[in-house]
Amino acid sequence: MTTPAIQLMNTLRSGNSTAPRLTWYGPEGERVELSGRVLDNWVAKTSNLLQDELDAEPGMKIRLALPPHWKSMVWALAAWQLGLETILDDGGADFLVTADPDLLNGKAAGQAPAGGTYDAVIAVALPALAMKWPGELVGGCLDYAAEVRLHGDVFLAHADPDPLARAISGSDGREHLQQDLLGGFAASHDDGVRLHIPAADGLEAVLSNALGAWKQDGSVVVTHPDVQLTDKLLAAERIHGN
Template identity: 70%
Template structure:
């Protein structure tokens, strides 16, 4: 069964696949640009990590304890493609994905540590026993995702910080923020992960692209002009 998240990934890798779809500006002059095809590749590898290494299935819950960041968007898309529920609050979950792995122990079936620097090939330093290093593990997984089980469109896709729940079937219609066709959208990471997800989904659904900026990045006129940011 195709759910909106699966259809979105198909559109991102097939329509204008080489055009930028997600651009990240981070601290220390960090800039990461993902085309539709590369974005889909990252999402597929992450979905395969979840499915093949963690035995994740539709309906299972993954808590994203991450800031608004390009890797956080990858994890949400990967979870939704599998038919999983992502939690942005402190609710109980099967898996935890975090950039603070030392904080959580013994509460989840699996904990995945995400190093946020773009060039990180592994977690900097030692990880607690049993914690999976996303940066070092994800590259070994397949570039194409094939689900082992059909997701359920009536299942929950997202539990937001305000407790509101969104189903897979209406993720792009009820949760995504409406935007203009073909928008090149500036999204501030300072507004949080939930807002970044809603805005990004809304832009991608309309064939647009996203520039996600860390709060420490100065949004100069030169930067905005170089990224051809317009509308919202």
């Protein structure tokens, strides 16, 4: 069964698939630009990692303990495409995705900082060119940078996601179902918008605004809090209204 997340990925990889859809400005001059096709490629590989390597199934929960970042957005899209519920707070989940596996404080892999347990813990190195996690990982943690490239570029679900299952719970306490992801959770934006989203607004706001822009065939530019939003950057990225 097709859900809005699946429809969105179909749209991003078809039509004008070479157009920029997600541009990230990170610290120290880092700039990453993903076309619809490349974004879909990352999402497909991540979905395949979840499904084929970690046995993720629709209805399971994944905690994204990540800062606002282009890789965080990939993980959220992959989770929704698979039919998982994303957890952005410290609630319980089947999987933990983190840029700081030291949060485990040396405990046995699979144990959450709050005392809960995870089926798997995935460590995400944030630098764009990272080919593996820099340094030692807590035993049992999966190295996303090293593993994701081993998975296929096309995602074929083993089971249909349930459109009536939760996709995410917002900070306002509202629960958004898979079938309502683009209707209730996504922010409202104009057709074809080139939208600037400050990472300082938080991951929930970044995801909501990005979904709203993509829904309208638009694109987004996400900037790290350390990046100065200059007139030169705004002009180069064709951002208006900031």
